[in-house]
Structure formats: structure tokens, C-alpha cells
Amino acid sequence: MKITNIRVAEISVPLKVPFKTALRTVTSIEDIIVEVHTDTGNIGYGEAPPTAVITGDTKGSIVGAINDYISKSIMGMDIENIEGIMKKIDRSIVKNTSAKAAVDIALYDLYGQLYNAPLYKLLGGHRKEITTDITISVNEPEEMAKDSLDAIKRGFKTLKIKVGKDPLIDIERMKTIRKAVGYDIKLRIDANQGWKPKEAVRVLRKMEDEGLEIEFVEQPVEAHDVEGLKFVRDNVSIPVLADESVFSPKDALYILQQGAADLINIKLMKTGGLHDALKICSIAEIYGTECMIGCMLESKVSVNAAVHLAAAKSVITKIDLDGPFLCSEDTIEGGSTFEESKITLNDEPGLGIKKINGLKYLD
Structure with missing residues (x-):
């Protein structure tokens, strides 16, 4: 071939x-x-x-x-x-x-x-079904609480809350959401590099004091600030997930060597695909560090590849593959089945994609 x-x-x-x-x-x-x-x-x-x-x-x-x-x-x-x-x-x-x-x-x-053979079986074959969180966009606290409740009605048990625009309002956002959803729902937050290190510590300690039970905080500081990332990790009890700080296997190794994060977020668009993502999985396993698999705003094609990696590897314990759920339509025929929070793989060869409708070719 x-x-x-x-x-x-x-x-x-x-x-x-x-x-x-x-x-x-x-x-x-x-x-x-x-x-x-x-x-x-x-x-x-x-x-x-x-x-x-x-x-x-x-x-x-x-x-x-x-x-x-x-x-x-x-x-x-x-x-x-x-x-x-x-x-x-x-x-x-x-x-x-x-x-x-x-x-x-x-x-x-x-x-x-x-x-x-389906790709996940060639890469490890750990499981055939995974459960993802869903992202709640950053808005006013009341609107975010409403969006959170809507997601729960659809069957989602884990919400990833976008923060990082205003520290004081971020605290209010999380208080409002936690009050609305109760404590049976997992809340993880993503600051998208929005805070300075000391600011992040103040905000996260306040969330701890409020008893908001945050599962982890994703990329609280700027991507290049590994020292700041470690400062946050050393000064709060909420686990820290490195996202934009980790593109390559070399980045992952450095972050773990420095003790700068509790978790590593793997995104295929940062790693350059599955080949280096597999290397990051191996590095994380050596350090006893769990990984999350995430995505950018992507349709079912590349998210499907991330699904296969997540299904293949036991070191990937957190799933953030909600891209297809955010789309108003599905133009891809075949591939994994996305049913709200549940994603199920099939046994079609490779990624199982049959056809993509609505393409505009550039050649």
C-alpha cells in the first residue's frame, strides 16, 4: 500500500x-x-x-x-x-x-x-468505550450555570469550565455553578493561560476555601512559564494539568522532571499527531502520571483519532473530546459513535471513516 x-x-x-x-x-x-x-x-x-x-x-x-x-x-x-x-x-x-x-x-x-484492524486495537486495545466531559464557555455566572444544568440534563457528569478572564468573576462563576449543579457532578476548570502565578494561587486557594471541590485546574499560567506553573502546583492542593506548556515529548519530560504539573494534557494538534502522542504516553507511564486527551475545535475526523488513542492507552484517564457535540451537524460518515457523553468505537479498519460530505477541495 x-x-x-x-x-x-x-x-x-x-x-x-x-x-x-x-x-x-x-x-x-x-x-x-x-x-x-x-x-x-x-x-x-x-x-x-x-x-x-x-x-x-x-x-x-x-x-x-x-x-x-x-x-x-x-x-x-x-x-x-x-x-x-x-x-x-x-x-x-x-x-x-x-x-x-x-x-x-x-x-x-x-x-x-x-x-x-481498528486503530485502537493496534495501539493497545485497552477499552472500546470512553466517557467525555463537555466544555462550558466563559460567560456571566448565571448563564454558565444555566449551560451547566443543560449539559447535565443531556447526561454529562463532568463539566470543564472555562475561566481566566477576570479572577474575581471567575470565583463567582464557580460558586454559582457549584451551587446550581450540586456535588455529584465533577467540575474541572481551564484558565487557558489567563492568570499570573501569584494570582492563580490566590484564586485557587479561594476556591478551596469555598469548598468548591475542583477536580483539577488546566494551564493556569502562560505556556512558557514552567517556573510559574510549578509555583502554582507547589502552593495549592488542586491538581495542576499542563496543556499549552506541552507540545512535544521533550516538553512533557521537562515538565515532569521539574515537578511542574500533576497531569499532562495530550492534544494531537500540539504533538503533531499520534506518533509523538504515543511517546508522551510512554513518558507519563514512566513517571506514574495520568494523562488527559483533549482536542481543539475539531470535527469528528481528528477527534476520532484521539478517541482511538484514548481507547488504546490506560494512562489516559481523563477525556475531553467534546468537539463533535458542539457542532450543529455531522458531515462525517462512519467512525466512532458520539452519544452525548458516551463515545463508542466500532471494529471497522483504521479510523472507520467512510466519507466526508461538504468538502471544498483546494487543488
Whole structure:
């Protein structure tokens, strides 16, 4: 099974409601889809969201990296040599992790097809069903409490609350939400780098004093501030999850060596795909550190790849793969089944994706 062509397309899917964080507001998914074609007629699918504020990748940079560098480096290679292909991709261009992830995902899809097995079984086969949280966008406290109750009615038992815009209001947000949902629901918070280290400690200690029972706090400080991240971890009892601070296996190793986080968040768009995500899983296992699997604003294609990784590896104990639930429509045929908080994998080869509707090809 050899690579004969790589096509790039756009996909546009409106969101049910605007997605708001401390960094941005988004109303629709506008992603790049990759199709890797082979001499056997098999097609592998991948996806990349242009998330410039986090990865630095734009639509133009993703398309350019794939067409001008990545594709040329791997054309004609045999899918059986997945290790050799990944080395070629890594060396074809620096950074550009989202572009690399899109191609990486499509190739792993083909790898599963080559051996006629669902990808999660090839990667570890730990389980066939996972349960995700759902994200509550940052708004006024009362609106966030309402959104939280709506999510609970849909069957979600774990909520990830976006904070980080205003420390005092953040405390009020969490008090209002906890009062509304009670204590049978897990609350985790994501500051998206919105606080300074000392500020984060003050806010989190106040949440501790209020008895809000926060499961963990995700990326409370700026991505580059590993010292600040460690300061927060050393001065609060709420566990700290490193997200934007960890792109590569090297980043994960450094964070754990420094004792800067209790948990690591793996996102395929940061790692450049499954190949390096698997390495982060191995590093975390060595350090006895649990991982969360997360996503950007992505449709079911790349989220499906993250689902397979989560199902494969026992070190991934926290699931934050709610992207498809936020979409107003599903344009992807096949793949895992998303039923509110429950995600179930099927036994189709690779990622199991049959077709993607509504594509606008860029070649």
C-alpha cells in the first residue's frame, strides 16, 4: 500500500452556540481535511484546525506545509513503513504541528486499514468505550450555570469550565455553578493561560476555601512559564494539568522532571499527531502520571483519532473530546459513535471513516 496522492480540502461546520475562552470566541469549525490516497484504492483521512492563538497554525500555513513540504517528502512511500514515514514528516519542516497531525492521522488510518484492524486495537486495545466531559464557555455566572444544568440534563457528569478572564468573576462563576449543579457532578476548570502565578494561587486557594471541590485546574499560567506553573502546583492542593506548556515529548519530560504539573494534557494538534502522542504516553507511564486527551475545535475526523488513542492507552484517564457535540451537524460518515457523553468505537479498519460530505477541495 503505497502513497500515490495527497489532497487537501476545507470543511465548515457551524457550532450550536459560540465557543468562548480566555483566548478567543469561535462560531464555526473551519478546518483543513487531508486525504491520503494509495495504489490499492484505500484512502486515509486527517484533519487540522487553524488555531493560531495556540499552535500558531493558520489555514494558509497548514495548506502550504502539507502541499509544499510534507507531501513531497513522503510521496511513494509504503504505509507499512510507518516509522520511516513519520521521520520524513518530522524532518520535512519545523513546527507546523497541526499540518503534521492531519497527515499523521490519515496515515495511521491507512495503517489500520493495511492490517484490517481498528486503530485502537493496534495501539493497545485497552477499552472500546470512553466517557467525555463537555466544555462550558466563559460567560456571566448565571448563564454558565444555566449551560451547566443543560449539559447535565443531556447526561454529562463532568463539566470543564472555562475561566481566566477576570479572577474575581471567575470565583463567582464557580460558586454559582457549584451551587446550581450540586456535588455529584465533577467540575474541572481551564484558565487557558489567563492568570499570573501569584494570582492563580490566590484564586485557587479561594476556591478551596469555598469548598468548591475542583477536580483539577488546566494551564493556569502562560505556556512558557514552567517556573510559574510549578509555583502554582507547589502552593495549592488542586491538581495542576499542563496543556499549552506541552507540545512535544521533550516538553512533557521537562515538565515532569521539574515537578511542574500533576497531569499532562495530550492534544494531537500540539504533538503533531499520534506518533509523538504515543511517546508522551510512554513518558507519563514512566513517571506514574495520568494523562488527559483533549482536542481543539475539531470535527469528528481528528477527534476520532484521539478517541482511538484514548481507547488504546490506560494512562489516559481523563477525556475531553467534546468537539463533535458542539457542532450543529455531522458531515462525517462512519467512525466512532458520539452519544452525548458516551463515545463508542466500532471494529471497522483504521479510523472507520467512510466519507466526508461538504468538502471544498483546494487543488
